[in-house]
Amino acid sequence: MADCIFCKIARKEIPSSLVYEDETVVAFKDLEPQAPVHVLVIPKKHIESLLALTDEDKALVGHILADVVPQLARELGVAEKGFRVVANTGEEGGQSVKHLHFHLLGGRSMQWPPG
Template sequence: MSDCIFCKIANKEIPTQAVYEDDMVIAFNDLEPQAPVHVLVIPKKHIASLLATTAEDKELLAHITCEVIPMLAKKLNIAETGFRTVANTGEEGGQTVQHLHFHLLGGRSMQWPPG
C-alpha cells in the first residue's frame, strides 16, 4: 500500500534501525515507547489488521508469534521477567496505523486493565 508508513519502513523508503529483520518481518523500537522495552514487529506484507488475516497468513502469524517475539524477548532480556504482546485492532481497539503490527512491551511491571 503506497501511503502506509509501515509498508514504507518495510520497503526501506523510510529508514529505521531494525532490532530484527528477515524476509517476512521487520522489528524496530517504537518512537513513543510506553515501556523501557517497546518494539514493534510488523509483517513486510501489507495486512490491515488481525481482522484482515486469512488462512494464507498462518505461516506468517506463526513465525511472528512462535519464533520472532520469543526470540526478541530473550534478546532484549525481558523473557525471564515477563512481557506483554499487543495487537490493537480497529479504532476502539487503539489501532492508529492500518497495518498489522505487534507491540512487544517489557522492562517494567505491566498493569491491568491496560486501558
Template sequence: MADCIFCKIAQKEIPSNLVYEDDQVVAFKDLEPQAPVHVLVIPKKHVESVLAFTQEDKDLAAHILVDVIPQLARELGVDEKGFRVVTNTGEEGGQSVKHLHFHLLGGRSLQWPPG
C-alpha cells in the first residue's frame, strides 16, 4: 500500500532501528517505547489487521508467532523473566497504523494492574 508507513519501513524507504529481517518479516524498535524492550514485528506483506489474515496467510502468521517472536525474545534477553506480545485491531482496539504489527514488550514488570 503506497501510503502505509510500515510498508515504507519494510521496503526501506523510511529508516528504522531494525533488529530483525527475513524474507517475510521485519522487526524494529518502537519510536515511543513503553518498556525497556519494545519492538514492532510486522509482515512485509501489507495485511491491515488480524481480521485481514486469510487462509493463505497461515504460514506467515505461524512464522511470526512460532519462529520470529520467540527468537527475538531470546535475543533481546526477555525470554526468562517474561514478556508481552500485543496486537491492536481496529480504532477502538487502539490500532493507530493500519498495517498488522505485534508489539514485543519486556525488560520490566508488565503485570496488570500495575503494582
C-alpha cells in the first residue's frame, strides 16, 4: 500500500471532510477550495495519475465518472446549473499529489475565460 497523503486519507489515518465513501472510492472537501463546491474524488487504490491507469482500472474510473461524480453533483446542488471535473496530470499539468484524483467544482460560473 502506498503512503501518500491521499492514501492516508482513504485509510482514515488523516482526518478529512468526507462527503462520500464506498468500497473503492472516497470523496472529501478540498482544503483550499477554488469554488463554493470543491470536492476531491479519489480511488482508494493508489494510482499515480491518468497515465498510470491499466485495463483493470477502467471499471473503477468508469464508476467514479459515471456514478460517483453525478451523484455528488446532485447531492451538493451543482448538477442543475453545471459543474466542472478536472484531473490534473503531471507537474506541468498542476498535479500536486501523485495519486489520481478528480476535482468536482461548482457553485459559481466556471466559464473560461472568466466573465
